[in-house]
Amino acid sequence: MKALVVRAYGAPDSFAVEDLPTPEPGPGQLQVRVTAASLNPADLLMTAGTIREMVPLDFPFVPGTDVAGTVTGLGPGTEGYEVGDEVFGFGAPPSFASGVGIPAVTSGALAEYAVLQAGPYLAKRPPKLSPTVAAALPSTGMTGLAVLELGRFQPDETVLVIGAPGGIGSVVVPLLARRSTVIATGTTGDREYVRGMGAADVVDHQRTDLIEEVLRRHPQGVDAVVNLALKGEDVIAATRALRPGGRLLSTTPGTPSHPAVTTVMGTTNLKADTLPTLAEHALDGTLPDPVTRAYPLSGAVRAYRDLAGSHTRGKLVVVVDAEAAR
Known part of the structure; x- marks a missing residue:
């Protein structure tokens, strides 16, 4: 699969889109074909090494915590989801998840496929909520x-x-x-x-x-x-x-x-209805569309450069599967 890969701590200029093995879901996990993923300033703190004492990274590392996509595989014991379900949610690098004690792990959202933990940090995407908006909602x-x-x-x-x-x-x-x-x-x-x-x-x-x-x-x-x-x-x-x-x-x-x-x-303040509540607010117009710029996966390096180097409004989103995002 194609993925945005970080090989060592550094600035976005050192990132590259490369081929990596497709991650397989473990117990209680889902494999998701990524439609869209959004960027967060915390991604840059992690990849720069600014918070490496709290969140040490294993390289090669795929950034991205917020994602929307389609379930393509289920790990042993995973309940509540089926292959083909449209989902959105949050997942963190294993070191971050274990460090703050949250049951939300991902292999990295800036990739064609990602593994996510089933649980309160993941929800089914309502059909009328676009994948790009859904991907922009979780962390923020x-x-x-x-x-x-x-x-x-x-x-x-x-x-x-x-x-x-x-x-x-x-x-x-x-x-x-x-x-x-x-x-x-x-x-x-x-x-x-x-x-x-x-x-x-x-x-x-x-x-x-x-x-x-x-x-x-x-x-x-x-x-x-x-x-x-x-x-x-x-x-x-x-x-x-x-x-x-x-x-x-x-x-x-x-x-x-x-x-x-x-x-x-x-x-760490998540409630069981947090993601559904966000989806409801987005659908009823209470929350405006937060996506101000969208990039293809091939432009993910540029997206992180823009996040790092310019004044941005709202959310920057990488559309991994343009066909599914329509």
Whole structure:
């Protein structure tokens, strides 16, 4: 089979589409013919070696955790699925899955075939939900729903969402805007995009000092901050935008400890109905189509280059099987 292959830690320029043996499903697993797979910033953290102490990779490594496709094989003891079922879901490298204690393993989604674990991280794809949208939902959707649950946002609250144009923002902003007032960060070019998702106001973080501008508009501070972009001490600095007693929820890796900060990992906050709920929101129009760019498998290296080197909105998706994606 064709697959995007990483042979050593490094930048996307070192990736290549190569031939690899087709993976076979083990106990409790499914083999899936991949229709589409979406990219996540965590893929680049893993392949660069940035988090190798937490997630050591075995090479050759096939990246990709979010996938939609057709079941083509069942491992021993796998129940609830049949060959031919259309599915979508999440799977992590074995080292990540074991490290955080989640039953979700994959051989890598950026390939013609992938092995996935049956369980709550996998669901049947509704017929009216396109494979490309389905592939874009799992990681960002799981994290977005976890943010909303843990944040306990109220109708009279004002919430600053930092990193609103990205993949997780495409879930958080429209769902949060249904219950609270959302201030979103974004560039001038992002303004209409994030307003279209429901943001009441937009702060250009490139042209202003973000925190000072938020406090100028809201002198008493905002009720909550959802951080989807800042890292390290910049996360702690963002707590200055909070009113007394406010809270900050952060999804970025390595978020420092602080009394007002809660770190959110969607992969460990999964509920049994998470993936079906995301599908329902996508089908009823609550969630906009998150796919902003699509690439063929032959263009997967370029897709990761774009993710690493440019400002992106929504989700980048690799269409592995163009015929099945129609």
